[in-house]
Amino acid sequence: MPGKKSQKSRASKDGGRSQKTSKMICTECNQEMNQHAEKLVDPTSSEEAARIDPVLGGIVAEVHACPECGHSGSRRAS
Amino acid sequence: MAEACPLFIPVILGTTRRGRMSIHAASLVTSELARRAGLETELIDIAKLPLPTDDAGGAIKDKGFAEKMNRADALVIVSPEYNHGYSGLLKHVLDSCLEEYIHKAVGIVGVSAGPFGGTRGIQNLLxxxxxxxxxxxxxxxxxxxxxxxxxxxxxxLDSSFLPRIDKFLKELIWMAKTLRHGRENIALE
Structure with missing residues (x-):
């Protein structure tokens, strides 16, 4: 399990391609958050529609939670 | 997260129909949740959410509702059965969020005037x-x-519902605690 001293970046699988992602920082308590999910979502704009992952068929959203305060956050994977 | 931080388990009343009996079921489940130590709850009535119907999805996200879904560790959805399904407005409300729900527990309470207790609506919600x-x-x-x-x-009028609600909530709370631990501590490999 990752702790506060866990490495700053990790490799994640995205459409079969490995990419480095940085830790998301909690906006409530400034701690590193834990990425616990990737969710395929529909694009919400024409700009996102142009960035649909051709392998997965959608946009990948990362979902993170803060081990300190429980706050949740999300962002697009790329 | 500090163990002392209470779970937040709101109850969503999934109908706007006038004269709805589901509000009594939702109020009962909310009060049974509120009696338990270590958690907070509130009743969210979708009839009081100011969501427009000329658009859908994240585009109509209500800030207050989204913040509650973000904070929630689990949800209870109280859903009456409408023609073997659930209400369209419940779906409209639920669709306004997405990432806020991920890896959180949900339990469903079905309500009907007939003998099946909303089971067909529940099956469609799953x-x-x-x-x-x-x-x-x-x-x-x-x-x-x-x-x-x-x-x-x-x-x-029928106290036999209390032990059923107790079993339902015990399982929901266990799942909420387990998923909170996972969200906060177990990284996606």
Missing amino acids: PVMRELGLVTIFWDVNFSSVQKVFDGSGGL
């Missing part, structure tokens, strides 16, 4: 829950012939 990233529990509460379960002012 695939929606899955796509929203919610984790369903295996206990439901089914208020069949709801007009016989509550009096006109919401008083419970």
Whole structure:
């Protein structure tokens, strides 16, 4: 399990391609958050529609939670 | 997260129909949740959410509702059965969020005037829950012939529902605690 001293970046699988992602920082308590999910979502704009992952068929959203305060956050994977 | 931080388990009343009996079921489940130590709850009435109907999805996200879904560790959805399904406005509200639900527990309470207690509506909700990233529990509460379960002012006439609600909530709380631990501590490999 990752702790506060866990490495700053990790490799994640995205459409079969490995990419480095940085830790998301909690906006409530400034701690590193834990990425616990990737969710395929529909694009919400024409700009996102142009960035649909051709392998997965959608946009990948990362979902993170803060081990300190429980706050949740999300962002697009790329 | 500090163990002392209470779980937040709101109850969503999934109908706007006038004269709805589901409000009594939702109020009862909310009060049973509120009696338990270590958690907070509130009743969210979708009839009071100011969501427009000329658009849908994240584009109409209500800030207050989204913040509650973000904070929630689990949800209870109280859903009457409409023609073997659930209400369209419940789906409209649920669709306004997505990432906020992921890896959180959900339990469903079905309500009907007939004998099946909303089971067909619940079955139709299950695939929606899955796509929203919610984790369903295996206990439901089914208020069949709801007009016989509550009096006109919401008083419970059939106390046999209390142990059923107890089983339902115990499972929901276990799942909420487990998923909170996972969200906060177990990284996606």
